Amino acid sequence: MTRPDEATCEAIVRGRLSDPFAVLGMHGTPPAITVFAPDAGEVTVLDGKGKPLGTMERIHPEGVFHLAFEKKRKPFAYRLHCRAGEHEWEKEDTYRFGPVLGEMDEYLLAEGRHEELWTRLGAHPMTHDGVAGTSFAVWAPNARRVSVVGHFNAWDGRRQPMRRRIGGGLWELFIPGIGVGEIYKYEIVGAYGDVLPLKADPVAFQMEHAPGTASIVAAASDRTWTDTEWMEKGRRDLRDQPVSIYEVHLGSWRRGDGDRILSYTEVGPLLADYVKEMGFTHVEFLPLSEHPYTPSWGYQPIGLFAPTSRFGDPDDFAAMVDHLHNADIGVIMDWVPAHFPSDEHGLARFDGTALYEHEDPRLGFHKDWNTLIYNFGRTEVSNFLRSSALYWLRELHVDALRVDAVASMLYLDYSRNEGEWLPNRHGGRENLDAIDFLRDVNTQVAERSHGTTIAEESTAFPGVSRPVEQDGLGFDFKWNMGWMHDTLQYMSEDPFNRRWHHDKMTFGLHYAFSENFVLPISHDEVVHGKGSLLNKMPGDDWQRFANLRAYLGWMWTHPGKKLLFMGSEFGQSREWSHDRSLDWHLLDDQRHAGIQRLVRDLNAVYRGHRSLHARDCEPEGFRWIDGGDADNNVFSFLRLGHDGDPPVAVICNMAPVLREDFRVGLPMEGRWRETFNSDATEYGGTGSGNGGSVTADGQGWHDQPVSASITLPPLATVILTPDT
Structure with missing residues (x-):
């Protein structure tokens, strides 16, 4: 290889080298080596045994070095010895290592059928050509340059630009010497030549604790599970089984001394013991995907493959799941594919273009939540989301996904005025791409995992829990939002007036078997001024507690699976807040303790009598x-x-x-x-x-x-x- 010319050197030092592997590293016969080491005053090439082979020539004052080996005819292994004043260090040359990804990865990603995307994209500690390091891979098809940055290269995007794989828009790089715990981001030169704000890895498995936004190299998935017996049961048809779900916001269920937030490993045993004692069959967590804004409760996620670091690392999360399974408790997690936040370190305009989202805000923006909408019709995007679902189920042993805000996905005019939305190709309001995506997710979950899917869907869209082959969406269950609204409205009435609202309690039976329903008394009903479940009940204290007991009895005997938000099982008085613990001291009051005993006994009756659950959906x-x-x-x-x-x-x-x-x-x-x-x-x-x-x-x-x-x-x- 000839010595790089001045223009090429300028491209290197300005971070505008679009194909670094064409210039950096070893090339040609006889071989020559070019490196960019802006922090070094002198660079010496060493052979595999550490013997100096020659001092490199500085060919650009900002740190481009070059050395040709006229007497060698074949490529050889080498290391670099660097000196800056009295400081000396040795390192591997990133650009002497070949690719990790293969052509099949490109093909499957482009086809939207890389069903184990997480095994290839993201950061993976590994040994490559006998050297330990980490392989990074990211999808950014319109970027001009993508670099891995972190403390290891002074957050300098010029130092380790990635290899571009043209076919699928992938960028990859093996960085020697980088291991578990290293924080990193991607520096991207966008489609129009501007350097974008640093981006977190979309397929990161671990992220910094908020307010930090960097990704973290996580350990390889070799954790030891002890829930083998639970997992070997395989996919469960829960329609004829008792399903009683305790919905939990992990950061506010219980707190430690001094209002300290408990970790996954601390809360897991406590939660397992409590839920088992109370007789619930499942725990459902509000989203535990990484999210930047705590008051979003997780519903504006950034890391769709990363358990939030607020409570520990991915192994800690796995330990909590493992503990719950060993207590015979299923784990459900809220999963949010409907939208994503516009935080600059996230997916928004990831490579300088509307990559994950739609360019047109009439398709790509939720004004209610100030969030962006995924482009479900783009194969790579639907593949990314589908892989996220499978990751939680297969790698982290979650048993079911409750899919948030399905109604907002199904309708192009959801919460939009006339002129604020675009019709589909047939002129209708249905989001055909989202419908295809949901069917595909549910099909893949059924075929490739043990998991169950549950839709939070608030409209009368037909066949939400009907199989895909019967022209349904393929969910296993759907939240019965109509039942919840009607019955709570009835219960809020003064008993004297209830005779005129009798149909609020009976109407749900007209459609109770049109879907496989879950009856949800969720977090949404005890926030934003709605008051606690207890305080929705009318009358004096005696009537409020009696009403609540009667209502819970009605709910537990009504057709449909059960879901109750934490605190409601003992009559929490205050409205729920994410930034404080539940009011456990209320259990010193026998009225609240009585509600707790009642829910425990209802669970026992529900589980103990097959007629109360075996034909919930018939x-x-x-x-x-x-x-x-x-x-x-x-x-x-x-x-x-x-x-x-x-x-x-x-x-x-x-x-x-x-x-x-x-x-x-x-x-x-x-x-x-x-x-x-x-x-x-x-x-x-x-x-x-x-x-x-x-x-x-x-x-x-x-x-x-x-x-x-x-x-x-x-x-x-x-x-x-x-x-x-």
């Missing part, structure tokens, strides 16, 4: 006894399982009136146990009830063959099961 699993008793504010119904499963009768009295000798129709004569009564004294109630059982005689009632005369406590839910 109309055959529910039958009204009397759904029209509006004057009395009473609802009564049967929950039914499969052949051989005893029926369960539920009677809810939503009036503050004790009803004695209240006759209710039942399907079987004989003794029926009062399996649950929300007015029991151990829950803080009056203790009104039926002495443990009632007897159904031959008198038909409510279109049932027999009936029983019962005492129906005020503002209470009663569960009866046949004594078989």
Whole structure:
């Protein structure tokens, strides 16, 4: 190779060398070496045994060195010895190492079918050509130059520009001597020649604790799991299983002394013990992907492959999941593919163009959240998001993803006025690219992982939880937002007025089996001035607590899986705040402790009686006894399982009136146990009830063959099961 000319040297020192591997490193026959070492006054080339082979010529005053080896005919291994004044050091030359990625990586990425994208992109500690270091790879097809920067090169983007792989828009670089714990970013010269703000790695596995924004080289995925038995169960069809979800914001569930935020490893055992004691089957975490802004609760993520460093590193996160699995508790995490924040270190205009997002704000901007919308029609973008979903499920053993804000993905006019959106190619409002993306994600999750997907979808879009092959979106479950809104509105009414709102409680049964539903009382219902669940209930203190107990009884016996936000299980009084712990001291008050005992017992009843969960998603699993008793504010119904499963009768009295000798129709004569009564004294109630059982005689009632005369406590839910 001839000595680089002045223009090439200027490109090197100005950071404008588009193809560094064409100039830097060893080239030609006989071979010659060119290096850029702006911090060195002198550079000597050493052979593989450390023997000096010659001092390089400085061919540019800002640190370009060159040396030709006229007597050698073949390439050889070498190191560099550098000197600056009295300081001396040795190093490997980054530009003597070949590529790590292969042509298949380029092909699969361009096709949008690199289903294990995380194994190739991002930062991977490895040994390459016998030398330890880290391989970096990033997608930036329109960039003119991409460099890895960090403390190891004084954050100087001129020093380690990456190799560009033309086919797929990938950039890669193996940097010797860089290991686990090193922080880094990408310096990108954008499509129009400007140096962009430093970017975090989109496929980083670990990131700095906020307010830091750098990526961190994480250890290779060789962690030891002890949840083998749990994982070997494989993909679970949960439709006929009890699913009772405890929704948690990890930073405010519990805190340590001095309001200290607990780590993954600290909170994992505490949470596992509590959730198991309470009888919940799953924990659902508000997003734990890395996010720059704490008050976003994780719903504006930057790192879709990185557990947030607020609570520890990825191994700590894995340890928490492992601990929960060993307590037989499933792990659900909120996953946010609907939008991303415009923070300059993130994905926004990543290579100087609208790469992950749409250029046109009518397609690419959420004004409600001040966030950007992914371009789901771009194969590389959908591949990136799909790989993120699979990463959490496969590598970090998460069991299910609750997909946030699905409605905003499905409709091009979501929260937009006329003229603020663009129709699809057929002139409609559906986002066809997003629909295809969601179907693809759900298909890949089903085929390539043990995971379940749950949609937060608030409209009547058809077939959200119908299989893709039946023209559905392919989710396993959908949040029943209509049920939540209607029933909370009913419960907020003064009992005197409830007779005129009776349909708010019954309407949900008209569509209860149109989807596989989760009944969500989530974080969204206890923030932004909405008040706590307890304080949504009307009346004096006695009525508020009784109403809440009755409502939870209604919820746990209604068709659909259950989700309850933390704090609601003991009647948290204050509205939830992300920056303080739950008010655990309230459990010193027996009324709050009673709510907690009630939820624990409801979980036990729900899990212990198959008729309360086995046909949650089938109309055959529910039958009204009397759904029209509006004057009395009473609802009564049967929950039914499969052949051989005893029926369960539920009677809810939503009036503050004790009803004695209240006759209710039942399907079987004989003794029926009062399996649950929300007015029991151990829950803080009056203790009104039926002495443990009632007897159904031959008198038909409510279109049932027999009936029983019962005492129906005020503002209470009663569960009866046949004594078989």
